[in-house]
Amino acid sequence: MSLAFRSLIFLGCCALIGAATAQPAAAAELAASATEVRPLLLGSAVPEVKLQTVDGADTTLKTLLAGKPAVLVFYRGGWCPFCNLQLSNLRLIEKDLTAAGYQLIAISPDRPEELRRTLDKQALGYTLVSDHHAEAIKAFGIGFVLDAETTGKYAKFGIDIDQASGEKHHGLPVPSVFIVDGAGTLQFEYVHPDYKVRVPSEVILAAAQAIAADKQTLKRQP
Numbered sequence: 713m714s715l716a717f718r719s720l721i722f723l724g725c726c727a728l729i730g731a732a733t734a735q736p737a738a739a740a741e742l743a744a745s746a747t748e749v750r751p752l753l754l755g756s757a758v759p760e761v762k763l764q765t766v767d768g769a770d771t772t773l774k775t776l777l778a779g780k781p782a783v784l785v786f787y788r789g790g791w792c793p794f795c796n797l798q799l800s801n802l803r804l805i806e807k808d809l810t811a812a813g814y815q816l817i818a819i820s821p822d823r824p825e826e827l828r829r830t831l832d833k834q835a836l837g838y839t840l841v842s843d844h845h846a847e848a849i850k851a852f853g854i855g856f857v858l859d860a861e862t863t864g865k866y867a868k869f870g871i872d873i874d875q876a877s878g879e880k881h882h883g884l885p886v887p888s889v890f891i892v893d894g895a896g897t898l899q900f901e902y903v904h905p906d907y908k909v910r911v912p913s914e915v916i917l918a919a920a921q922a923i924a925a926d927k928q929t930l931k932r933q934p
Contacts, residue, residue, distance in 0.1 A: 743856040746905040759851035764842040768824040786885040790830035805917040823878040846883035
């Protein structure tokens with residue numbers, strides 16, 4: 713494994729500092745707070761979860777991946793300005809990710825109608841999918857329940873997370889990025905309990921390219 717790749721993995725894992733230690737198996741339920749999430753470990757298989765497309769059609773993560781490498785970005789919702797900035801910045805690396813063999817998939821608790829509103833605001837060429845039942849954020853171990861005080865504070869600013877998801881679970885993901893290889897194995901992750909902190913897009917791209925390069929090197933070895 714190259715030094716650059718090891719450094720990128722270290723950077724991704726460092727984002728977990730301040731949160732609960734990652735466990736071999738992710739939590740089956742939503743954590744009590746953002747600092748108590750238990751994300752999947754590197755090397756884990758991507759969990760099989762149900763999602764919905766922008767058009768409201770049922771799908772699964774396995775179907776979306778289709779055996780191809782992918783960058784999975786979990787964001788809180790279209791109501792979050794930090795998320796919208798991240799989604800916009802991801803456009804800058806989309807072409808290079810595609811060239812490296814990756815697909816880019818962004819997942820949030822927003823119901824399909826809210827995803828459509830996000831796409832109407834931003835010209836995004838990559839895939840947005842809905843996890844409004846919070847199945848994926850539970851399976852990846854990055855979901856938590858937004859406390860009543862913060863929910864009330866958001867409501868004063870016109871943010872209704874129940875309306876956004878169409879559910880009453882009050883579940884949100886800790887903003888996270890996972891890079892998955894073609895076999896469905898987690899190769900890189902960046903999980904941070906502070907929703908204002910996002911991994912730079914150039915770091916995501918560098919990590920993806922390093923993983924792809926390492927895979928090619930392994931293929932050429934006798």
